[in-house]
Amino acid sequence: MRPGAMKSLCLLGATGSIGQSTLKLVDQHPDRFLIRALSAHTQVDALIDLCRRYRPLQACIADPVLFTALRDGLRAEGLATTPLAGAEGLQDMAADPGSDTVIAAIVGAAGVASTFSAARAGKRILLANKESIVLAGQLLMKTVADYGAELFPVDSEHNAIFQCLSAHGGRAGVRRLILTASGGPFLGKTRTDLAAITPEQACRHPKWSMGRKISVDSATLMNKGLEVIEAHHLFGMPADAIEVVVHPQSIVHSMVDYCDGSVLAQLGEPDMRTALAYGLSYPDRINSGVKALDFGQLGHLEFQSPDTDTFPCLGLAYAAISRGGNAPAVLNAANEVAVTAFLEGRLPFLAIADIVAQSLDAVPWEPAVDLSVLMASDAEARRYANHRIH
Ligand code: NAD
Ligand code: MG
Numbered sequence: 001m002r003p004g005a006m007k008s009l010c011l012l013g014a015t016g017s018i019g020q021s022t023l024k025l026v027d028q029h030p031d032r033f034l035i036r037a038l039s040a041h042t043q044v045d046a047l048i049d050l051c052r053r054y055r056p057l058q059a060c061i062a063d064p065v066l067f068t069a070l071r072d073g074l075r076a077e078g079l080a081t082t083p084l085a086g087a088e089g090l091q092d093m094a095a096d097p098g099s100d101t102v103i104a105a106i107v108g109a110a111g112v113a114s115t116f117s118a119a120r121a122g123k124r125i126l127l128a129n130k131e132s133i134v135l136a137g138q139l140l141m142k143t144v145a146d147y148g149a150e151l152f153p154v155d156s157e158h159n160a161i162f163q164c165l166s167a168h169g170g171r172a173g174v175r176r177l178i179l180t181a182s183g184g185p186f187l188g189k190t191r192t193d194l195a196a197i198t199p200e201q202a203c204r205h206p207k208w209s210m211g212r213k214i215s216v217d218s219a220t221l222m223n224k225g226l227e228v229i230e231a232h233h234l235f236g237m238p239a240d241a242i243e244v245v246v247h248p249q250s251i252v253h254s255m256v257d258y259c260d261g262s263v264l265a266q267l268g269e270p271d272m273r274t275a276l277a278y279g280l281s282y283p284d285r286i287n288s289g290v291k292a293l294d295f296g297q298l299g300h301l302e303f304q305s306p307d308t309d310t311f312p313c314l315g316l317a318y319a320a321i322s323r324g325g326n327a328p329a330v331l332n333a334a335n336e337v338a339v340t341a342f343l344e345g346r347l348p349f350l351a352i353a354d355i356v357a358q359s360l361d362a363v364p365w366e367p368a369v370d371l372s373v374l375m376a377s378d379a380e381a382r383r384y385a386n387h388r389i390h
Contacts, residue, residue, distance in 0.1 A: 058083075121149070134229045134230060157254040177235060184220075229321055
């Protein structure tokens with residue numbers, strides 16, 4: 001290892017799917033990565049267990065009611081980890097000079113404030129929390145630039161595009177970004193087939209193992225819609241130069257099409273450790289534990305256009321980009337409310353898109369002047385969507 005190559009990490013959302021994949025990489029490379037801070041939402045016992053294993057300087061439980069449980073649990077274990085709680089605790093931890101890299105792996109708009117806090121502290125941010133950039137894309141990109149932070153896409157599609165663009169040396173000559181979509185568990189189904197879908201069916205993704213919210217987003221194709229918005233901001237490309245193609249094998253993670261007809265792609269097994277390892281070690285490469293692709297076994301790769309009639313959420317996301325301002329924040333908030341209601345058995349699967357469309361029409365348009373305007377739109381969209389559901 002080169003001297004000074006050790007990275008100190010703040011892992012927000014440590015108990016989730018991305019959090020666990022990150023910790024596997026840390027376990028594999030204890031000489032490169034040091035965990036300095038960890039957070040969880042409500043799983044206080046799991047967080048204390050992680051503190052026992054990684055001995056961070058700080059740990060934050062996002063639900064403030066659980067602060068005493070965290071503090072007492074750390075004390076009982078004889079750990080010197082400082083306990084923190086709530087949204088403020090997350091923001092303080094993200095900005096703390098004890099870490100140089102922040103892995104933003106909280107799900108939903110709950111991750112926005114801590115992502116911004118990391119940006120204002122000039123950190124390298126490994127962004128899994130796509131809702132942050134969907135809600136406040138322009139402001140986040142500007143904050144990252146103003147404070148000399150670095151935003152590193154961990155979403156596999158954006159990581160693929162980042163790798164293609166890095167290999168080529170930038171955006172010159174790019175004609176289109178092509179985001180691949182697995183199609184989710186309901187590829188090929190009709191609206192009639194989807195009427196009585198249960199949360200368990202929606203969360204059974206054929207290729208990726210992920211948290212429940214993003215699994216439902218993959219099933220509605222909203223995940224790809226959020227990713228189109230994410231790509232628009234990350235790579236500064238207009239929406240009409242971002243195309244989605246369904247690729248059920250999830251081997252080609254995304255592509256860049258150049259004006260001379262060349263298409264560059266990044267391929268790999270569907271395992272988030274590849275994108276995380278790239279972000280953690282950039283510009284080096286480290287072993288991620290992901291197995292090598294076996295092309296003889298793969299046989300063939302398929303591509304097809306998305307069915308936007310059966311899955312209207314993708315079109316809603318494009319509409320939100322063209323409306324601009326607070327529209328992506330409204331789309332995201334209404335979707336979070338609708339997905340929660342679906343997962344709790346209070347809303348049919350097909351109504352998720354209806355709630356999002358109605359919220360986009362109902363919440364007044366506002367320009368995205370600052371984060372407080374966007375958070376107010378987020379709150380208003382949540383109120384409206386909840387009102388439609390009950
Ligand atoms: P998950 O549900 O498995 O984990 C979410 C984490 O966030 C948990 O640690 C949880 O404790 C924490 N959390 C939840 N609600 C919170 C709140 N209100 N306040 C603070 N913390 C909270 O989700 P995941 O699949 O790991 O996804 C995390 C993020 O990464 C999402 O934005 C998702 O879209 C994105 N992402 C995930 C994958 C994947 O393969 N899982 C791939 C690409 C992008
Ligand atoms: Mg993705």
